[in-house]
Amino acid sequence: xxxxxxxxxxxxxxxxxxxxxARPFGASYGKxxxxxxxxxxxxxxxxxxxxxxxxxxxMPSWPVPDFVFSTFPGGFHHKPLxxxxxxxxxxxxxxxxxxxxxxxxxxxxxKGVVFWMVLTIVGGLGFLxxxxxxxxxxxxxxxxxxTVNPFGTHVESxxxxxxxxxxxxxxxxxxxxxxxxxxxxxxxxxxxxxKVTDGPDAGQEKMQAFxxxxxxxxxxxxxxxxxxxVLSGIIFLIIILVNVMSGLYVERKNGYEMVEKIGxxxxxxxxxxxxxxxxxxxx
Amino acid sequence: MGHxxxxxxxKVLRIIIILGIMTISEVIFALYGKGHLIEGVSLPGYIVSxxxxxxxxxxxxxxxxxxxxMKYEVPGLVKSVLLPTLLLVWAIVAFFWExxxxxxxxxxxxxxxSQTINxxxxxxxxxxxxxxxxxx
Numbered sequence: 001x002x003x004x005x006x007x008x009x010x011x012x013x014x015x016x017x018x019x020x021x022a023r024p025f026g027a028s029y030g031k032x033x034x035x036x037x038x039x040x041x042x043x044x045x046x047x048x049x050x051x052x053x054x055x056x057x058x059m060p061s062w063p064v065p066d067f068v069f070s071t072f073p074g075g076f077h078h079k080p081l082x083x084x085x086x087x088x089x090x091x092x093x094x095x096x097x098x099x100x101x102x103x104x105x106x107x108x109x110x111k112g113v114v115f116w117m118v119l120t121i122v123g124g125l126g127f128l129x130x131x132x133x134x135x136x137x138x139x140x141x142x143x144x145x146x147t148v149n150p151f152g153t154h155v156e157s158x159x160x161x162x163x164x165x166x167x168x169x170x171x172x173x174x175x176x177x178x179x180x181x182x183x184x185x186x187x188x189x190x191x192x193x194x195k196v197t198d199g200p201d202a203g204q205e206k207m208q209a210f211x212x213x214x215x216x217x218x219x220x221x222x223x224x225x226x227x228x229x230v231l232s233g234i235i236f237l238i239i240i241l242v243n244v245m246s247g248l249y250v251e252r253k254n255g256y257e258m259v260e261k262i263g264x265x266x267x268x269x270x271x272x273x274x275x276x277x278x279x280x281x282x283x
Numbered sequence: 284m285g286h287x288x289x290x291x292x293x294k295v296l297r298i299i300i301i302l303g304i305m306t307i308s309e310v311i312f313a314l315y316g317k318g319h320l321i322e323g324v325s326l327p328g329y330i331v332s333x334x335x336x337x338x339x340x341x342x343x344x345x346x347x348x349x350x351x352x353m354k355y356e357v358p359g360l361v362k363s364v365l366l367p368t369l370l371l372v373w374a375i376v377a378f379f380w381e382x383x384x385x386x387x388x389x390x391x392x393x394x395x396x397s398q399t400i401n402x403x404x405x406x407x408x409x410x411x412x413x414x415x416x417x418x419x
Contacts, residue, residue: 025360035364046371053375054382058389066317080319085310089303096299099350103295107288267350271343278339282313283332 094123
């Protein structure tokens, strides 16, 4: 019954539900609508991630994340998940600074709000920088595009008949499930020849096939959509930071509610990353 | 809010440390499960996936309930935001079902493509497989 009391009586204005001016669910209009916007946005992201899952299930092989995402700044290779863990921590850090900004706002401490919001913006920019590096590596060095996916996975065991001058030498053997990257030299793709050693096709000579096309499109579109959310979050954080510094919210005397609203959005971006991290990198 | 500023300050610090530890253990478990940490030791894929999914849901709970203050909202608001997400359960089931059906069809088509067709039967206008004509 306590629930009903909140619905029919507004704690702040003391008005009954149908007298006007009462706030449903004891939340301000802006905060409530932010929640519903985030709900709809959650469905958008869920749609994308479910599409990723459905397509992944439908393919006989899929690029192995530990192989695809294994570079680290400074020319390091074979460091599976290291860099994306750094990215996750950058975003977690900015989530923490955001909560602190909201808390300082609730006790009307303008200086504190400014300090923690600036750190949040720095964290957001750091995350975008990391993402730019990751995209640059995939596009510039590994030549993955929206329609071409050079990351393949073997579906049968075999032995390479030629080397690529990088890591694979003629005579190297591989098993089903092993990943490979098709290199591009002088604008030409180098799909290595190999001989199958097991299964119904044993003895046949084949060429490395490109990985599922959908992978590139899904990766760039979903992480890009998330990155776009981070970017727009940074823009709104900057706008609100300027307003905080100008003293606009001091006049409103509502505990910096605007900071709380952008905080909800910012945590949502972090929340989505938890699932992008899960779907693209961990599984 | 019912608790002091100092208390809530300590609380978010605790939550962020928990989230950090969870993230690190997720990564370590994923690498261990896939055999990257100890040569030759790995776990079945579904166990790794299940643990990852459960840990991610736990992280999502901490973010929504603590950082986004869902814990301190009235029950009506909580329900109106969280209950609709249950629709996603069916979306996941339906689309993954569909995905595995696509896979079956892809396999069927590649099987059919690799089968040889009996030349005699072809001349008579029948497209029968060799092994099926033997049974006639």
